[in-house]
Amino acid sequence: MNLSKKVLAFFVIFVIFSSLVYQVKFIPISTGSDNGTILFVDPETLIVEPGQIFTLSVCVANVNNLCRWFMGLSWDPKVIELEPVSSSAISEGSFLRNVGLTFFRVSTYTAGSGFLSYISSELMLPTSASGSGVLLSARFKAVSEGETKIRIVNSALYDNARQTLQHDVKYGQVSVESVLHDLLVNLDVQSSVVVSELTDIRISVKNCGEVEERNVNVNILINGSLAQSVTISSILCGEAYNFSYGWRPSDLGVYNVSVVVLPAIGESMLENNVKQVFIHVLPNVHDIAVFLDCPKHVDLNQSILLNVTVINLGGFEEKIANVTLNILSPAEQMEEVWNVPTLKPGDFYKVGYFWQPKNEGNYTVTVRVPALLEESDFNNNVYSVQVVVSRHTKANILVVSDDGGYYQLYGTSLKEFKLALDQGGYFYDVWIESVNGTIVDSSVLKPYDIVIWTCGDYAGWVIEPCEAQAIADYVNNGGNILMEGEKFVFNLVKRGEYALLNNVLSVQYLAYSVETSGLAPSAAHLINEGLGEVYWMTVPTRYPDGVVPIGAAFSAMHYIGTNYSAVTVVDGSETGKGSVVYYSFSLFNLPIESRNILVENCIRWFNRWGVSVVLGRILHAPCESVSFVYGDFAHGSLECDLMAGGMLYSLLAEEQKQLFADEVNMTELSTNIVCLFGNPTSNGIVSLLNATGNLPIILYQNNNTCVIAVENRTIYQLSYTDLANRSAFVVQTCKIGNMTLLVVYGLDWRGMWAAGLYLSRVICRNLRDYYEPYYVFEWADMNGDLKPQVDEIVKVVC
16 A cells, blocks of 8 residues: 555544544535525625725525524724624624524634634524525624725534535625715805895705715705705715705895805815805995005105905895095096996996105005985995005015915915005015015024015915925024914825914914804904904905914914914013914905904004013023113112012023122113113112103102102102102113113002012013003002002003
8 A cells, every 4th residue: 555545544543433423524615506596795896995894794605494594704994894893793684584593603703813613603593594585694894995805714514414515605805995985065155145035045965976976965054054955965076966945035144154065985185075155135225435555655766566355235126326536635636437337236346556656755645436315324325535655664574475286276375464564554575486486494584673474365386495494494593483374284284284373373283164244352452452353354265274272372263153362472571582473274264354453453563662572581691691670770779679679680581790789880781681670769870761751651640649650741640748658660661872762660669569479470470461561560458468469560550
């Protein structure tokens, strides 16, 4: 007997022995069947998307008298995985359960193995099932792109006589592919309608993706409240579903009309799922208004564009004869007349005129339209601006137009910033990226006190990494910047570039799009002075980024109905760097008057010179760049001067010079910033500055009264007889040549004590609130201990 015959004989004996002793049954894995019985995966092939949850079934076909089955399943766990990741993702099918009670078992699953070794079901009663049906269902989740076989392994089928049933096995295959889902909504409605009239809002939802979308939900909202909800059963690829909604507004005002398409499963491009417009509901009156965009300061021989706008604010179609522009000065006058077309309610007519003044001096520029026969309000039919024409001086503002990106409809707000600066009479230079190139470092920015960086509605690739670094360097070195744009923060986050957000703007990005009707002041501040609620003049392209302040930043204005910041401010006096203002919207969406006020306020705030600015520089000054000068060494109140100055000195980041007033004179001081502590009686330098009128606040003392005056006007006085339980102190700043002074003194020793307390514990901790050049505070003893406490001090003059 050769070797192969010996091995075969041994194997036969082993099988017989094992069957008799251990009752082991050997199962054929996949054998052909005479009657065409098949085990197969349904569906045989399936294409799903990453993250999609789906169900596969294992079925049997053409089986006779089946009463028991078992099998294993395998797949690639890198492509798909059980959902949930346990044996509970497997459930029994109906084929055997339709016949009677079954005993169903699944082996324990090891996460990440892609293999279930044992799944079985057996009828508990002596019966069987014939035909075709589902044996089991398996729930999966697509993990990543790729392909995997769904293999049926070690399968066995038994009839009611416990005999194996021969069968074929067919595997299944799952492909995980990224499929584009993209729903686009459009909204068509008049921008102005008349109150109580029926308005047709036309809506279109288009399937721009690669697969059919079913059960598409569309919501129509008016001022945030749901007006109608529509479910579209199916939209094929490339097709659109159109419908309309009839709206009859009952009140005047600006209405926010939004259409929101709920995202399809797997849809990631959500920008076009929302469409929003603002509709002006006008009254049933006749009202024509005229407006003029004109700078208040013009360079001699410079050509500027005057923009004239005629608006129909009423509810009737109007025929206006003309609009007239007059420019008058003692040495020059001219007139220009334009015919105006018929204007429907809410429509406007714009015309531009290039004006090049020939003489220096004061000009009056006026536009007017004739009143309508039925018009009752004539105040808005005339608009005038006083203009000063002079020769050009050096600009201290740079406007950067970041127009090098993409995904924009309007572009940057360069024109709007220029108009606001022109109206304020500011000199500025302009840098346009598409013309001048990318700003590669801060050398372009450093010559300017203020930089305005406009991105407008650009949503793609604005503020390149080198520009972000240039901005950071500029601010870190004391430069002030105003940054504007509704989507550049989203773009930075998408690129994973957070340095500008965290270290310059000091904001956290929370939402892609803030649906709101406009802005509102968050708290009283110079930046929002003269502004109440401001509603959009034009609808934002994609709506602003949703951000909140972090760190030292605070919100000067927020979006109406939200907690998101619209105007975020970082006060450089608190950080030791430059100041930052960030508009998370496009300036061109605001009404002309409001945006001009906002820009003007920001420039005024950047240019402020007061206690907060000087104290901020002192607190963060480099070593020995500030001189602390206390009262005369021999004076009896020196101890209080030292105490008050010492309270501020303890807060400094670096050591500074400390001197006594009688040991030095002003010309000997080598630092650019000097802190003077002590009143004119105790500090000789303060006495000299007070006597020569070099301080904004002057102290006059006689035998009975202390008088504090500004420009020969008394602003506070106190009798010496009241100094036992009452006093006052002054905190003021001024410039003498290249030297910046902070002067702090009390009327007596208790006033000096109170000054040190309040300066260190209140003012230095709330610098943003103290931007005026001088303040007078009063202390009044409230608890009878004759010792100043912070809560006994009030601001009386600023």
